Amino acid sequence: MFILPISSFFPHPPRLLIVAGHFGAGKTNVALNLAYMLKAEGREVTLIDLDIVNPYFRAADAEDALRAAEIQYINPPFANTNVDIPVLGAEIQRVFPMLEQNPNASVIFDVGGDNGAVALGRYHAELTRLGAYMLCVENAYRPLTDSPEAMLENLQEIEAYSRLRCDAIVNNSNLGEETSAEDLLNAMPTMDAFAALAELPILFTTVCTPLRRTDLQHSLVKSPVLEIQNYTRKLF
Amino acid sequence: MGHKVLMKGNEAIAEAAIQNGCLHFFGYPITPQTEISEYMAKRMPKVGGLCLQAESEVAAINMVMGAAAAGSRVMTSSSSPGVSLKSEGISYIVGCDLPCVIVNVQRGGPGLGGIQPSQADYYQATKANGHGDLHLFVVAPASVQEMATLTGVAFVVADKYRTPALILADGALGQMMEPVEFEVEKKTDLPEKSWAANGHGGKRKKNIINSLFMDPVDLENSIKERFARYAAIAENETRWEELMVEDADIVMVAYGITSRICKTAINAARAKGIKVGLIRPITLWPFPSAALKKAAETAKHFMVCELNMGQMVDDVKVAIDCARPVSFYGRTGGVMPSSEEVLAEIEKIAGGLAK
Numbered sequence: 044m045f046i047l048p049i050s051s052f053f054p055h056p057p058r059l060l061i062v063a064g065h066f067g068a069g070k071t072n073v074a075l076n077l078a079y080m081l082k083a084e085g086r087e088v089t090l091i092d093l094d095i096v097n098p099y100f101r102a103a104d105a106e107d108a109l110r111a112a113e114i115q116y117i118n119p120p121f122a123n124t125n126v127d128i129p130v131l132g133a134e135i136q137r138v139f140p141m142l143e144q145n146p147n148a149s150v151i152f153d154v155g156g157d158n159g160a161v162a163l164g165r166y167h168a169e170l171t172r173l174g175a176y177m178l179c180v181e182n183a184y185r186p187l188t189d190s191p192e193a194m195l196e197n198l199q200e201i202e203a204y205s206r207l208r209c210d211a212i213v214n215n216s217n218l219g220e221e222t223s224a225e226d227l228l229n230a231m232p233t234m235d236a237f238a239a240l241a242e243l244p245i246l247f248t249t250v251c252t253p254l255r256r257t258d259l260q261h262s263l264v265k266s267p268v269l270e271i272q273n274y275t276r277k278l279f
Numbered sequence: 280m281g282h283k284v285l286m287k288g289n290e291a292i293a294e295a296a297i298q299n300g301c302l303h304f305f306g307y308p309i310t311p312q313t314e315i316s317e318y319m320a321k322r323m324p325k326v327g328g329l330c331l332q333a334e335s336e337v338a339a340i341n342m343v344m345g346a347a348a349a350g351s352r353v354m355t356s357s358s359s360p361g362v363s364l365k366s367e368g369i370s371y372i373v374g375c376d377l378p379c380v381i382v383n384v385q386r387g388g389p390g391l392g393g394i395q396p397s398q399a400d401y402y403q404a405t406k407a408n409g410h411g412d413l414h415l416f417v418v419a420p421a422s423v424q425e426m427a428t429l430t431g432v433a434f435v436v437a438d439k440y441r442t443p444a445l446i447l448a449d450g451a452l453g454q455m456m457e458p459v460e461f462e463v464e465k466k467t468d469l470p471e472k473s474w475a476a477n478g479h480g481g482k483r484k485k486n487i488i489n490s491l492f493m494d495p496v497d498l499e500n501s502i503k504e505r506f507a508r509y510a511a512i513a514e515n516e517t518r519w520e521e522l523m524v525e526d527a528d529i530v531m532v533a534y535g536i537t538s539r540i541c542k543t544a545i546n547a548a549r550a551k552g553i554k555v556g557l558i559r560p561i562t563l564w565p566f567p568s569a570a571l572k573k574a575a576e577t578a579k580h581f582m583v584c585e586l587n588m589g590q591m592v593d594d595v596k597v598a599i600d601c602a603r604p605v606s607f608y609g610r611t612g613g614v615m616p617s618s619e620e621v622l623a624e625i626e627k628i629a630g631g632l633a634k
Contacts, residue, residue, distance in 0.1 A: 125393035218458040279539040
């Protein structure tokens with residue numbers, strides 16, 4: 044089966060991506076998947092963990108794997124330790140001149156949920172100047188964003204905190220390991236209604252292995268479908 | 280809701296509390312349980328309830344005492360250091376026979392410790408979460424679903440026996456995400472809160488809620504009456520889960536997140552032909568002693584696994600009258616054992632039994 048390159052999902056070459064969205068919507072996992080996929084296409088990828096909200100289950104769990112894949116990874120200096128202080132490392136600043144000099148560079152900001160997007164404010168000037176493309180990741184099975192109206196409210200909160208506009212929606216609806224194709228299809232009308240309210244496109248709908256793209260061949264699915272892996276750390 | 284949603288354990292406790300009629304929440308932020316407060320702050324105003332961030336854990340538990348005294352279903356949550364701060368208030372609440380739910384999403388201790396998952400507050404929760412002759416009804420959820428279900432149980436038991444109930448979770452359960460379905464504990468036989476200080480309206484004698492007794496004999500009598508209720512809790516509310524215990528040579532005893540790790544290790548050990556089972560206490564107080572005693576009739580060895588230095592070991596020894604060896608494996612300080620580590624311990628013990 045022919046699988047589209049990840050770059051082709053985006054309207055422009057994905058150089059500066061922001062992955063924002065509701066708390067627990069799966070932003071980090073989407074960001075990790077994008078990082079690996081862009082790397083596989085030969086882009087020079089930097090993943091920035093800007094999550095100042097979550098104490099556990101962060102991209103830092105995948106640090107070794109990211110380094111092995113030669114993906115630059117910038118995390119808060121004390122992530123996954125007992126130092127309960129969210130810090131934005133100075134190292135982040137270097138990616139902006141890098142983006143200007145290297146057309147093959149892709150930078151992904153993995154942002155904390157909801158008002159965690161406030162951390163983007165620190166980089167507002169650079170993000171605006173360099174034309175960042177901001178994704179709003181939502182999961183219709185999250186109880187506080189289980190309606191189009193609630194999702195719109197969440198998107199507007201993120202936009203207000205980040206002082207940026209979202210460019211597209213990622214439909215990451217899932218029920219964890221119990222997700223069935225039927226669950227994914229049941230979420231489609233809610234996500235379509237949200238996209239219509241927000242006047243934004245659904246850039247892609249994720250389907251996490253072991254489910255496949257072919258499981259979503261259905262008239263309800265109007266957006267492109269992206270197969271992703273679950274990189275969340277397993278505890279048992 | 281009536282359908283599955285994907286939630287963090289912390290969020291599941293908060294939503295379950297609301298669905299079980301909790302109208303008052305008093306909290307103070309501390310990692311790794313702050314999502315409970317965050318969720319309450321978003322949802323309580325929408326259901327006509329109150330979520331208030333107090334100025335400290337001490338203030339929050341005393342607000343719980345006030346709301347409970349007025350007859351409201353009320354909850355507070357914290358993590359280990361914050362629960363220590365609440366201990367005085369908890370003891371006063373016990374002394375006043377007030378129902379409420381307290382959540383401890385444990386992190387590493389002692390002191391400020393760390394923010395990673397731990398079960399090192401087992402002693403505190405089951406022996407003395409406050410001064411005086413007291414017990415709390417203590418439940419230990421092991422999944423996001425149980426974070427929800429046992430929250431309902433905690434409210435019902437608290438109301439039925441006029442006691443604080445403690446949900447003893449840990450940072451991993453609080454932060455991890457699993458699908459969950461909500462079902463409200465429907466209990467119609469709960470007694471009226473005729474004791475509540477909620478305004479007599481000139482229709483009854485005033486209710487006074489107090490934990491101070493002028494006469495030591497009165498105090499002794501009140502404690503004895505409370506202990507009769509504790510006996511009823513032990514009789515009616517003890518909960519546990521058994522997994523492959525019938526033919527097990529080795530019986531593991533583990534609760535909460537550790538039981539999930541043990542289950543993976545047990546399945547791997549069974550695949551290697553090692554007869555190992557699990558007794559998972561769901562209530563830590565009352566402790567499922569009878570189940571352990573029965574297992575000791577057939578099992579050769581008990582192995583306790585916790586995220587601490589072995590705080591449950593003595594309870595297991597007492598339950599089985601030291602009839603079998605009880606060993607321990609655990610990690611502490613915020614470190615979680617892998618299922619491979621636990622499996623290696625099982626294999627070590629199985630090797631010893633074979634000799």
